Amino acid sequence: MMLDQAYPGLFSTDESRRLASMMGAEATARPRERVVRGGIPLTTSLYICSGFMGRFCCDRLGRRQFVALQIPGDYVDLSAYLLKSLDHDIDALGPSAYRLTPHEHLDQLKYRDPDIYHKLWRISMMDSAIHRYWIFRVGRLQGKARLANLFSEMFVRLFSRGLAAPEGYVLPTSQADLAEICGVTPVHVNRLLAELRLDGICTFANGRLVIHDLPKLFRVGEHSRGYLCLDPETEERIAALIGGGGPANTAALEPPPRHAGLG
């Protein structure tokens, strides 16, 4: 997958080619392979050609918390270009292929092609928006909604790259991975998945989500896709698919008014 395909309406074919020409040869990772280790100086940034990767932190007992799920077409660790190392690790989920861009090439863009540079900043901000929404998900939603919300997000992100159909999509995670993404225990994920199945919403098995009722999935997950920055065409196609499944934008949801405050 090239960048113009991954971000329709953002990169031109020419820009996409230029960026691709800066990347090294395609490398592959096996399932569960550590792709980037945190805390180590980095001189390259990683672009996912195919496959899925997960970014995670660990608590003091070594239990993982995923902080991002990256899909084909994602520029995964642009933050490494800016911060020179990562504060977390990156693992491949299923078999993956990726290409590395040396930071010195990105530095050249800074002077020679400020507009592409700007767009790279932009996609890093799109990732940032996804991070924020993940905080909301694990902070405010409870079990079933968390899973449904995650499945909703992944549907939108994958669909916009032609990697999901209204009937379902491939998500190469185990139930234990889903638990580490949603901040619950594997046992509980198992029960929640059973509930979603019995509710006639979706069935997750063998690294594949089968969707039975897309609007209901979005409703139960309380998902608003505003943060995903869809191009207008994709936005329209998705709105048509999920109908009244969820508001396009969280901003529609107002917090209850409060008075006073701490002086």
Next chain:
Amino acid sequence: MMLDQAYPGLFSTDESRRLASMMGAEATARPRERVVRGGIPLTTSLYICSGFMGRFCCDRLGRRQFVALQIPGDYVDLSAYLLKSLDHDIDALGPSAYRLTPHEHLDQLKYRDPDIYHKLWRISMMDSAIHRYWIFRVGRLQGKARLANLFSEMFVRLFSRGLAAPEGYVLPTSQADLAEICGVTPVHVNRLLAELRLDGICTFANGRLVIHDLPKLFRVGEHSRGYLCLDPETEERIAALIGGGGPANTAALEPPPRHAGLG
């Protein structure tokens, strides 16, 4: 507060002045005032001169989940420059002062001063790292650790700007705000604060945290400050203060090995 002060070692005095010259006049916000509304086209980005602000999303019942806490010296919504609107709202917590930078001025930097442009991208990535850590906090830590972890983070961030002492610092939030930050109920925050107090760790009251045992605070909060990108001098001062209170970097914590995986 100017940018060279807020990010020691990053911006030169000259760069800081240039950025300040691009900002509009200082405006003020009262406690609980909405400063930026999500979903609306924006043409400026906000820099906090003094005071605290919170960024939050709402669930369908209008309950808030904070996704960031911004302190004096933060360039709050650079993401608005890239994405042209926010997916969330921003409220002042206590009384605040801020200045707005028109996006067209940032656009000029893109061509005329790529290095400053790069540094703005960098600080937006530092925010992104904080977002990731917040996912970890609400996803993996339980009540008491969540609060302690938050207090630890705020200590480091404020201390690095001269706004916190080892004895404590001002944090103009109510217990209800802390609840919306940590993803728990206000009642529970109250009980957790009591526990932290009885443990001899810290006392939070009247928008002020009094720290009784800084190393213990970091230990109980399982806080690793690696993600905060401290300049070497600050890093050293903080390391001296908290001693064995917590690892500098999460990368030291390894996930348990797993085999196989989903093909």
Next chain:
DNA sequence: CGCGGAGTTGAACGCATTCAAGTCTTGTGG
């Protein structure tokens, strides 16, 4: 004085965890 928000405390409930035992599938070696 009385109102309202913030904070405090108690008791009952419930979602999610934990521990445990089991099934199913897959890959490996005899």
Next chain:
DNA sequence: CCACAAGACTTGAATGCGTTCAACTCCGCG
């Protein structure tokens, strides 16, 4: 080809952390 091991998944039962509902105190302010 079958036996076995290992991991993923499933299910039950007990526990507990955090929620919910409720009542009450404290304090600043009009």
